[in-house]
Amino acid sequence: MQPARTTVTGTAGTGRRSTRRRWDATDLSLVAVFAALIAALAILPGIPVGPLGVPITLQTLGVLLAGLVLGPARGTAAVLLYLVAGLIGLPVFSGFSGGFGVLAGPTAGYLLAFPLAALVAGLLTLGVLRRTHKFRVVLLFLAALTASLLTIHPLGITGLMINAGLPLRDAILVDVVYLPGDVVKDVLAALLAVSVHRAFPRLLAAKPPLRA
Amino acid sequence: MRTHPEGRTLLEPLDLLLAERRISVIGANGSGKSTLLRLINGLLLPTEGTVAVHGNDTRTMGRTVRRSVGFVFTDPLSQLVMPTGREDVELSLRTLRLSSGDRRSRAGEVLRRFGIDHLADRSSYDLSGGERQILALAVVLATEPRILVADEPTTLLDLRNDARVRSLIAGLDQQVVFTTHNLDFALESDRTLVLDAGRIVFDGPADDAVAHYRQLCSCAPLGGP
Amino acid sequence: MRGFGATLGLYEPGRGFLYRTAPAPKAVASLACAVAVIAWRSPTTTAVALLLTFGVLIVGARLSPVRVLRMLLPAAPVLGILALYQGLAQDWLRAFVVVGGITACLLAARALTLTTATQDLLDGVVRLVRPFRRLGADPERFALALSIMLRSIPYLAGLFVDVRQAARARGLERNPRVVVTPLVLGAVAYAHRTGEALAARGLGEGDLDEDPPDDRTGP
Numbered sequence: 001m002q003p004a005r006t007t008v009t010g011t012a013g014t015g016r017r018s019t020r021r022r023w024d025a026t027d028l029s030l031v032a033v034f035a036a037l038i039a040a041l042a043i044l045p046g047i048p049v050g051p052l053g054v055p056i057t058l059q060t061l062g063v064l065l066a067g068l069v070l071g072p073a074r075g076t077a078a079v080l081l082y083l084v085a086g087l088i089g090l091p092v093f094s095g096f097s098g099g100f101g102v103l104a105g106p107t108a109g110y111l112l113a114f115p116l117a118a119l120v121a122g123l124l125t126l127g128v129l130r131r132t133h134k135f136r137v138v139l140l141f142l143a144a145l146t147a148s149l150l151t152i153h154p155l156g157i158t159g160l161m162i163n164a165g166l167p168l169r170d171a172i173l174v175d176v177v178y179l180p181g182d183v184v185k186d187v188l189a190a191l192l193a194v195s196v197h198r199a200f201p202r203l204l205a206a207k208p209p210l211r212a
Numbered sequence: 213m214r215t216h217p218e219g220r221t222l223l224e225p226l227d228l229l230l231a232e233r234r235i236s237v238i239g240a241n242g243s244g245k246s247t248l249l250r251l252i253n254g255l256l257l258p259t260e261g262t263v264a265v266h267g268n269d270t271r272t273m274g275r276t277v278r279r280s281v282g283f284v285f286t287d288p289l290s291q292l293v294m295p296t297g298r299e300d301v302e303l304s305l306r307t308l309r310l311s312s313g314d315r316r317s318r319a320g321e322v323l324r325r326f327g328i329d330h331l332a333d334r335s336s337y338d339l340s341g342g343e344r345q346i347l348a349l350a351v352v353l354a355t356e357p358r359i360l361v362a363d364e365p366t367t368l369l370d371l372r373n374d375a376r377v378r379s380l381i382a383g384l385d386q387q388v389v390f391t392t393h394n395l396d397f398a399l400e401s402d403r404t405l406v407l408d409a410g411r412i413v414f415d416g417p418a419d420d421a422v423a424h425y426r427q428l429c430s431c432a433p434l435g436g437p
Numbered sequence: 438m439r440g441f442g443a444t445l446g447l448y449e450p451g452r453g454f455l456y457r458t459a460p461a462p463k464a465v466a467s468l469a470c471a472v473a474v475i476a477w478r479s480p481t482t483t484a485v486a487l488l489l490t491f492g493v494l495i496v497g498a499r500l501s502p503v504r505v506l507r508m509l510l511p512a513a514p515v516l517g518i519l520a521l522y523q524g525l526a527q528d529w530l531r532a533f534v535v536v537g538g539i540t541a542c543l544l545a546a547r548a549l550t551l552t553t554a555t556q557d558l559l560d561g562v563v564r565l566v567r568p569f570r571r572l573g574a575d576p577e578r579f580a581l582a583l584s585i586m587l588r589s590i591p592y593l594a595g596l597f598v599d600v601r602q603a604a605r606a607r608g609l610e611r612n613p614r615v616v617v618t619p620l621v622l623g624a625v626a627y628a629h630r631t632g633e634a635l636a637a638r639g640l641g642e643g644d645l646d647e648d649p650p651d652d653r654t655g656p
Contacts, residue, residue, distance in 0.1 A: 032582040036592075196625055203625070
């Protein structure tokens with residue numbers, strides 16, 4: 001066998017991040033793992049909260065986190081990947097459901113709103129993280145709340161009207177029940193996102209040039 | 213010397229030609245072993261200087277280099293991405309652009325060659341640590357890279373599985389570069405590098421290197437020479 | 438969370454004509470079921486869709502009717518509430534149309550994933566995405582992302598269980614932040630490890646044909 005030749009010369013630092021615009025394997029993996037995180041949060045039993053222990057399911061938390069942690073592009077991609085996986089039949093939606101059937105179900109509007117929610121949350125997050133280091137939790141909470149009020153609730157109500165045949169008033173009443181839980185999830189999402197960005201500061205930061 | 217924007221130099225300047233069949237790298241945690249291995253297949257790029265494999269620069273020919281250099285990690289679970297072993301081997305074979313029928317039969321051959329064809333359709337979560345590491349080796353070697361780089365491939369294994377993985381590696385045709393904390397394993401190589409704080413402090417035959425390393429951490433066996 | 442893949446409703450080996458049918462026609466039939474149910478909301482459509490999906494699963498995958506019903510168990514609470522609401526607020530025929538339609542669609546989707554090996558399903562998705570290559574889609578990377586996602590769900594579910602137990606041990610299980618923070622940080626770290634392992638295998642970096650024009654040139 002021909003002896004292999006490997007030459008190593010020079011100094012090594014952490015010259016990992018390139019300024020390449022194309023996603024590398026880590027970006028791809030982040031998108032995939034966040035899609036899995038949304039699925040895991042949707043499938044797993046809810047966490048009991050507060051003195052009454054009312055369980056909240058965490059699917060929308062996963063969706064908002066994708067935007068707040070990965071930013072608009074990768075965040076939206078993660079949510080789209082999650083939706084595609086569910087639509088081709090993998091039971092990753094709440095209650096172990098999946099398949100094109102959910103498009104006929106009452107929650108179709110909420111599901112279709114998710115990528116938009118991640119997009120809006122991600123765009124707002126980029127604006128916050130690039131501009132300020134102060135009040136990040138409050139600002140990211142507002143980003144999450146804005147995203148869910150602009151996308152998830154209106155589209156969810158529309159879906160209830162079309163697929164479950166509810167009149168507008170009833171649809172709004174059904175939707176409003178979820179609002180307090182959503183505010184809790186928005187707070188949680190903001191707290192989590194700030195922790196993640198502190199632990200992995202390079203996730204959304206403007207990528208530094210390779211050389212000083 | 214130039215420093216990285218983050219100001220941390222992981223490996224001091226070095227000049228190496230690695231041509232032996234079995235090369236081991238030993239040293240304390242954080243001494244730069246993993247950095248050295250990651251340089252070889254272009255997972256890390258040097259801030260200064262060049263790394264070349266068979267004349268291909270990892271900076272400009274990264275993909276070509278990665279195709280000829282297989283990399284095995286300490287924890288096989290972070291390496292295996294598909295639900296079952298067979299599918300993971302087929303995923304590796306995708307880079308060779310085979311038809312799906314060819315992929316399937318090649319995957320079967322590879323699993324048989326490594327003696328794990330009976331585990332092919334089990335979830336990688338259901339395998340033992342040793343079986344997982346052998347599967348990770350099969351997955352990486354399926355594309356027949358010319359060099360195998362292994363980062364502490366036996367650290368998470370019990371004694372029996374440690375022996376299994378070591379004998380498997382010993383029987384490979386490929387050039388193998390590995391790191392280990394197991395000095396017996398290091399002795400099975402033709403050449404050993406000892407790293408300390410990002411610097412190569414010894415480079416030579418395995419037994420001399422191991423003796424040097426023992427002295428370095430003042431853990432020479434009592435009554436030794 | 439071992440064996441989570443089975444409860445995830447993936448492929449289970451078996452016999453019957455569904456297993457011998459290519460993924461594409463099965464996917465088309467599953468989609469057609471959803472379209473039909475949404476487009477024509479009539480009792481007849483729902484009845485036909487329900488009979489067809491039940492019949493095909495029993496004959497084509499050789500399942501007992503009980504097993505088919507058991508596949509619906511996880512979705513039963515939601516379906517039950519919806520049926521009750523529709524029945525009380527409107528009428529029971531309407532409830533049958535809506536809930537029966539959804540049930541048929543769930544079964545049709547399950548028929549596809551039950552009888553198609555994951556790798557074949559992914560190959561099918563890759564073929565489906567291929568025509569969009571010109572618009573910048575990369576079918577191989579898409580399929581890879583999908584399989585990493587599937588692979589990560591059991592890992593994250595196991596992590597979630599561990600983290601909850603750790604929180605309970607500290608008496609903090611009612612604090613969602615304590616429960617979810619390690620899960621999310623663990624997920625990000627896991628993604629980084631997986632990304633590195635993929636890069637090491639030469640996967641997930643886009644087109645495999647050539648080295649990309651690299652802007653990481655040295656001095």
